[in-house]
Amino acid sequence: MPFFCRCAGVLANVIHLPLSSAGKRLIPFGDLAGPPPAGEAVAEVGARPEPCPAGPGPTRMSVTDQAFVTLATDDVYCQGALVLGQSLRNHKTSRKLTVLITPEISSGMRSVLRSVFDEVIQVDVLDSADSVHLALMQRPELGVTFTKLRCWTLTQFSKCVFMDADTLVLCNVDELFDREEFSAAPDSGWPDCFNSGVFVFRPSLKTYNLLLQFAAEHGSFDGGDQGLLNSFFSNWATADIGKHLPFLYNLSSSAVYTYVPAFNHFGRDAKVVHFLGATKPWNYKYNLQTKRVMQDDTTSGSFHQLSFLALWWNIYSASILPLLEKLQKMEESESKECKHTFNGVEITLKKVSPCVANSQQMPELPEQANEINATVCSPEELTFEANEIADSVSELSIHLKPAKPTPEDERRKWEEGRMDYMGKDAFEHIKKKLDAFLH
Ligand SMILES: O=c1ccn([C@@H]2O[C@H](COP(=O)(O)OP(=O)(O)O[C@H]3O[C@H](CO)[C@@H](O)[C@H](O)[C@H]3O)[C@@H](O)[C@H]2O)c(=O)[nH]1
Ligand SMILES: [Mn+2]
Incomplete structure (x- = not known):
């Protein structure tokens, strides 16, 4: 099965549509705070x-x-x-x-x-x-x-x-x-x-x-x-x-x-x-299966902030991603990533092990918040889980597509001694260029 089809299957499996499940208002912190005292909402001045x-x-x-x-x-x-x-x-x-x-x-x-x-x-x-x-x-x-x-x-x-x-x-x-x-x-x-x-x-x-x-x-x-x-x-x-x-x-x-x-x-x-x-919501990564926002060195957030961020990503994955998919089929790629590419933006759907995903996210969570408790995996479990369910776990992220280096950037790299010896500046490529020039 082409990878983009499997991606679509994954999406269908893991995305729920919380916003359309009528009657439930998505207040991420509501459950933590308990029922509102009678009349509290009316007491606000000016609201x-x-x-x-x-x-x-x-x-x-x-x-x-x-x-x-x-x-x-x-x-x-x-x-x-x-x-x-x-x-x-x-x-x-x-x-x-x-x-x-x-x-x-x-x-x-x-x-x-x-x-x-x-x-x-x-x-x-x-x-x-x-x-x-x-x-x-x-x-x-x-x-x-x-x-x-x-x-x-x-x-x-x-x-x-x-x-x-x-x-x-x-x-x-x-x-x-x-x-x-x-x-x-x-x-x-x-x-x-x-x-x-x-x-x-x-x-x-x-x-x-x-x-x-x-x-x-x-x-x-x-x-x-x-x-x-x-x-x-x-x-x-x-x-x-x-x-x-x-x-x-x-x-x-x-x-x-x-x-x-x-x-x-x-x-x-x-x-x-x-x-x-x-730092905007789209600067975070989102785990489609756990519906949690993940943090890395460049992003951070309190528990409440992360709940709002998860809400943003819920809407994005449930309602916006399908629109993008309709427009442009996700490409198959060797690195097991599906990508939508627009003018300067890459939207990536990547398969990751759930334990890897969990280890990157949420700092300390309040005890009551058991619905978003992270799974802690031992190394054995990690291998097992990675083999067993990696297929069903996906991570979603939005990036600015790295701009192509200009000829000036390339020249500066050479002048600073930062050549790409293993890639385009490898000897065989340089030789090809020289040959083309000489002939
Ligand atoms: O490159 C950009 C930057 C901003 N915007 C639009 O302008 C808004 C404001 O920019 P934003 O990055 O949201 O700014 P804030 O971090 O919210 O910073 C504050 O400062 C801004 C500049 O005064 C105000 O516009 C914001 O309302 C204010 O909250 C965005 O939401 C977009 O609608 C773009 O379309 N492209
Ligand atoms: Mn703003």
């Missing part, structure tokens, strides 16, 4: 009066002049946009789903986006090119987030909710459209500023032009859109509490880590999780 409904509610009348909007300027951020869009669909939003993309997005990815979003709209990149301020945040890549400002040009809609491609909704959040421009939640790093990962706005060319003018005159204090928008909507902190979204609508997964008691107390009502910071 919606009833708790997050359990699972998708009844289908609502669709509202065509309002939309959730996100942005992706490359195929990697598209993976995030797809999971966000799917999470909004899973929770039966009644609003349109729109994604802004830039010319760099591959045609394959565009067609996948079209199967999740109602509208895929191309815009040109706006870049702050403000390396000094971006360096302060240690995020030189965030200049392109100025492209977010393009969302004000979507004047076919009367009101929109912008959501970063690294956010995920945990329940229906259509009530956000009851808010006015400019509503946003506090930033966990500096709560007198809002975080620009989730905000309510009214598209308007007038506002758009004012924003561009403001950007040209004042720049952004952090080099990204968040600094600019905070300076532009500068009375957010003090003017109207109605424009302060509860933190539950933009729960930064890193804040969970800094105030654990608050998270334990309020976290069950979280509605939107935001994976802000340099």
Whole structure:
């Protein structure tokens, strides 16, 4: 059987569709915290009066002049946009789903986006090119987030909710459209500023032009859109509490880590999780069989963070991967890996031994969390299990495809004495080149 067929079989075997199993709301930490005390959800100041409904509610009348909007300027951020869009669909939003993309997005990815979003709209990149301020945040890549400002040009809609491609909704959040421009939640790093990962706005060319003018005159204090928008909507902190979204609508997964008691107390009502910071869900690897996120030297996370990450990957493997598969059959490869390759992105499905997988993941887990306890294998078991069930265990990861080295890179390598003696710089290859040159 060709390997891609076996991969498909593996997927069919191990992936469950937790989000479509109606009636169950996926709160990864719910079981740990026990049942909510009566009336707790109503006691929150400024939040919606009833708790997050359990699972998708009844289908609502669709509202065509309002939309959730996100942005992706490359195929990697598209993976995030797809999971966000799917999470909004899973929770039966009644609003349109729109994604802004830039010319760099591959045609394959565009067609996948079209199967999740109602509208895929191309815009040109706006870049702050403000390396000094971006360096302060240690995020030189965030200049392109100025492209977010393009969302004000979507004047076919009367009101929109912008959501970063690294956010995920945990329940229906259509009530956000009851808010006015400019509503946003506090930033966990500096709560007198809002975080620009989730905000309510009214598209308007007038506002758009004012924003561009403001950007040209004042720049952004952090080099990204968040600094600019905070300076532009500068009375957010003090003017109207109605424009302060509860933190539950933009729960930064890193804040969970800094105030654990608050998270334990309020976290069950979280509605939107935001994976802000340099490490995104797609930088982790995911074990399809155990449904757990794996860590290596470059990634880390608390138990709660890992639970949110697992939720992201659940949606990715259950709903997004099949769309990618439809588009492009996974290739057979000698290293027992299936790969989807898009413009600059490789999505890899790899067979691994379960014990190897388990040994890499989750640090210490709370005792109650037995449903996600790691399997501990002795060396004998390891050999046995690797032989017996390696076939049924798969690992999923998303990578940036390494860019081809330029001729300058190659020359520098030679100058620094770092030749690839065993590969393309092996004597036989050099001889071939010389022969070709001489003849
Ligand atoms: O190369 C990129 C970078 C960003 N984005 C989009 O812009 C958003 C913001 O970038 P992100 O990496 O999510 O930034 P954060 O780690 O969330 O950092 C913070 O700082 C950013 C810059 O000010 C703000 O845009 C964010 O909302 C704020 O949470 C993403 O979600 C994407 O929608 C891209 O499409 N391509
Ligand atoms: Mn973000």
